[in-house]
Amino acid sequence: MAIKSFKRYEKKYLITQEQYDLLIPKILDYMEFDEHCKNNQNYNIYSIYYDNDNNDVIRHSISKPYYKEKLRLRSYKITSNPDDIVFLELKKKISGIVNKRRIVLTFKQAIDFLEKGIRPCTDDYVNNQVLNEIEYYLSNHDVHPAVFIGYSRKAFFANLSPASTINCPSDKVPLTL
Template sequence: MAIEVFNRYEKKYLMDNETYEKVQNALSEYMELDEYNKVNNTYYTICNIYYDTQDNQLIRHSVSKPKYKEKLRLRAYGVPSLDAKVYLEIKKKVNGLVNKRRTKLTLKEAYEFARTGIKPKYQSYMNKQVLNEIEYLLKMYVLEPKLYLAYDRIAYFGINNRDLRITFDTNIRSRRTDLRVELGDHGEPLLDEGIWLMEVKAEKSIPVWLSRMLSENKLFKTSFSKYGTEYKKMILNNITKEDDSDCSMEYIMSRLA
């Protein structure tokens, strides 16, 4: 059974193709490819729908860098059919600790649950506790699909430490129309071509060899949220379209708030 509850710290790093190759080679001694990558010996595609209020309350709160934040998203691996299994998940972050809780549903069930707030009839592949938590969240907020976001991923697990996971995401793309994952994984690029986002995910501190590798490749932790970056990019694009004379930092921050 796939893991449905995660508690871990996540550190993020941005790098170009050249650095990615160096880092990937350095990992081979300590880590092995995720099963998804082993199947086709290449990356796999993750497709997400992020839910938010009509006025973007959740992401506006998130980009303000609070001690606590939460989000609801639907996650599929590849482009699914309506009958395929996907995940509906709550992701929370408290003082740097990431807690992710998810349940498997069919895509049709996930859409209906998120739309109505009514739990689907229980099936053996579902997580009852997570269904209850999502139901509560849907009562707290009036949520709707706001963003489609996809990326191609290569992931590794520690050979001797399965709690250590490192992922590399590239070709991050998004759209704010056609907000259904079965409609294809197209979208506008979020970062420049050839840029990779590396995430180091661990329940405790990272090993010495990994710290050394990060230092040798001059990689420094960055604060990067895919959804948050897309939201800020959207706001800046809207400001440009409005051709507003007041483009001061104070004005921009007021639009993000």
């Protein structure tokens, strides 16, 4: 089952290839590759971010406010079919802590919802709550697809075995490189 809502801390750094090559073996003393890094390889992410004609969402985000939120449509493969699975996400950041709410839909369901207001049917309470939040966001923000970002990622989770000395707020804390 896909995680529908989660909280995490994100730290992003720009490093050189040499720094990366030195860092990975040290990280593996405390962390393990996430389940999507098949054979310890990167995986791809494709996102469409929604904004208005004046780019107010990204302008607000860049200003480093206490609270910000973004709507995005995400996929882990190139979407070429209406039945392909995508994730419609409302990403919120409050005082540096990221909360992401998402629903798993087909590409067609996501586009019908975003462009035509046709709400996907679901009996799941959490899915309905996420849809309510996205509907509220859309009713208060006149947004449309604005930016496509695709990248390759290698993600890690903290390994809190007894030999580990890392101090984390939960048993699995993501780290993305």
